[in-house]
Amino acid sequence: MSKQIGLDCINVKKTPRPGHTDYSLEYRAELMQQIVLEDMVRRGELAKDAGYDQLPPDVTRRFHDAWDFDFLWWTNDGYVNWAQTGRVTDMGHAVYAADGSDLWQPPNTSPFKHEEEVWAFDPLKEYGITPFDELVAKYEQSFVDGTAANPHQVCTGGYYRSIISGTIASFGWEMLLAAAADEKKFAKVLERFAAYTKHHAEAWAKTSIEAYINHDDMVWSRGAFMSPEFYRKVIFPLFADIWKPLKAAGKKVLFCTDGNAMEFWEDLAAAGADGFIFEPMNDFERMVKTFGGTHCLIGSAIDCRTMTLKGWDEVRREIDKTLELIHGVPGIITAVGNHIPPNVPEDICLKYMEYLRANW
Numbered sequence: 001m002s003k004q005i006g007l008d009c010i011n012v013k014k015t016p017r018p019g020h021t022d023y024s025l026e027y028r029a030e031l032m033q034q035i036v037l038e039d040m041v042r043r044g045e046l047a048k049d050a051g052y053d054q055l056p057p058d059v060t061r062r063f064h065d066a067w068d069f070d071f072l073w074w075t076n077d078g079y080v081n082w083a084q085t086g087r088v089t090d091m092g093h094a095v096y097a098a099d100g101s102d103l104w105q106p107p108n109t110s111p112f113k114h115e116e117e118v119w120a121f122d123p124l125k126e127y128g129i130t131p132f133d134e135l136v137a138k139y140e141q142s143f144v145d146g147t148a149a150n151p152h153q154v155c156t157g158g159y160y161r162s163i164i165s166g167t168i169a170s171f172g173w174e175m176l177l178a179a180a181a182d183e184k185k186f187a188k189v190l191e192r193f194a195a196y197t198k199h200h201a202e203a204w205a206k207t208s209i210e211a212y213i214n215h216d217d218m219v220w221s222r223g224a225f226m227s228p229e230f231y232r233k234v235i236f237p238l239f240a241d242i243w244k245p246l247k248a249a250g251k252k253v254l255f256c257t258d259g260n261a262m263e264f265w266e267d268l269a270a271a272g273a274d275g276f277i278f279e280p281m282n283d284f285e286r287m288v289k290t291f292g293g294t295h296c297l298i299g300s301a302i303d304c305r306t307m308t309l310k311g312w313d314e315v316r317r318e319i320d321k322t323l324e325l326i327h328g329v330p331g332i333i334t335a336v337g338n339h340i341p342p343n344v345p346e347d348i349c350l351k352y353m354e355y356l357r358a359n360w
Contacts, residue, residue, distance in 0.1 A: 019333035075158035089172030158213030
């Protein structure tokens with residue numbers, strides 16, 4: 001692990017090996033404990049017959065080190081609970097934990113019944129917002145705490161419910177799509193969500209972070225769900241405006257979306273994004289050829305569905321493809337997309353990291 005490798009990748013500098021991160025492994029407590037225990041025994045910090053009950057409390061930090069994490073994906077939507085202050089649509093929750101312990105509740109229905117309600121909506125009036133100086137102080141403290149807990153990784157700032165993701169959280173998909181049919185009226189709604197997001201971006205710009213993640217699930221697995229020109233005319237200029245204070249403060253902006261955004265990555269680069277966090281349904285080879293050496297790329301050709309369903313030979317093939325494509329290319333942080341959930345077999349997880357590390 002190396003925070004410097006993570007920083008150099010974000011800044012697209014040469015590194016002794018590619019950067020590395022992965023997601024959702026905090027849901028796999030036993031696997032993390034196993035890896036940390038074996039690592040501590042190998043280092044002589046615990047006896048060979050030690051058990052999990054002898055592990056120190058900082059298992060997560062030690063796991064990040066043991067698996068050579070250089071970067072941690074993290075965002076913060078602030079300190080106003082939308083569900084307690086206004087109308088939101090509970091979209092349900094995918095069960096990640098093996099025992100279902102993180103299943104909150106079944107989804108409810110949208111409180112919005114007509115498009116007119118969506119077109120009139122203003123998140124600032126509905127939810128309120130944390131005063132700026134207070135927000136800066138809280139974000140700075142969250143970054144200081146995160147860095148103290150994970151001193152060997154790049155800890156980020158960022159915002160999750162930005163333009164489209166914010167509207168999903170508020171309205172739900174059905175009302176969002178109905179309202180988006182009138183592009184002129186819907187654009188006004190997105191402008192209000194962008195202004196709300198910019199308040200948070202401006203606060204993060206005043207903190208000590210090096211990198212800011214702008215998450216926004218703006219596309220589906222097949223690509224855009226609205227007119228591509230609407231994205232280019234309305235959404236991307238809003239992102240560019242949100243990122244201005246961050247760029248002026250010297251922060252690196254990493255844009256993250258689920259789905260297939262291949263038609264838009266160059267637009268996002270033109271808007272000011274310094275790097276991209278993406279899933280394997282995007283063409284990894286094309287991403288490397290287009291942006292390798294100019295932008296930080298966080299992803300790979302390694303698909304969690306392959307790890308879950310297709311066996312080690314196919315997983316190894318995807319690792320080999322990834323390493324071949326990125327050889328000698330600066331600014332790459334490899335990660336399994338979308339994440340490594342609990343249903344990926346344990347032996348595949350262990351082989352994956354062993355093979356990846358051996359072939360850097």
